[in-house]
Amino acid sequence: MEELSQRDQVEEATAYIKLLTQRVEEMKRRKSEALMRSTASASSGGSMGGSKLPVLKVRELAGSNLEVVLISGLCKTFMLHQIISILQQEGAEVVDVNISNIGAQIFHTILAQVKVPRIGVNTSRIRMRIQELIS
Incomplete structure (x- = not known):
């Protein structure tokens, strides 16, 4: 195997850097196009899988847990602390919150635990109160 001269190594490194730069530019272009499509679909009706945003799901999980997905x-902006307050008022204690921003959509996942498992919580009332807040 022949060793490359210093000049050849520099030329090889330069060519590799140019290739990487082209890849980065292509990825930036793709990202920009994807964001434009995402923004356009959100502004033309804000649909996701055939349903209008915001989408709210409230469900009871095993072990006296409650999951709220918004x-x-x-x-559409709202204050997360308002949703947490509703959960607390209805007898649930928030144990975890996860927020993800994907394109033109924000995914909120709130995990709560029922304070008094014997009594439980009224998920339909929680759903109704949060729906009033976000509508």
Whole structure:
């Protein structure tokens, strides 16, 4: 195996850097196009899988746990502390919150635990109160 001269190594490194730069530019272009498509679909009705945003799901999990999933668009803003307050008022204690921003959609996942498992919580009432807040 022949060793490359210093000049050849520099030329090889330069060519590799140019290739990486082209890849980065291509990825930036793809990202920009994807964001434009995502923004366009959100502004033309804000649909996700055939349903309008925001989407709210409240369900009871095993072990006296409660999960609230809220998918909203970037244009619709609300205060997360208001949802947490509703959960607390209805007898649940928030143990985890996860927020993800994907394109023009924000995914909120709130995991709560029922304070008094013997009494439980009224998920339909929680759903109704949160729906009033986000509508």
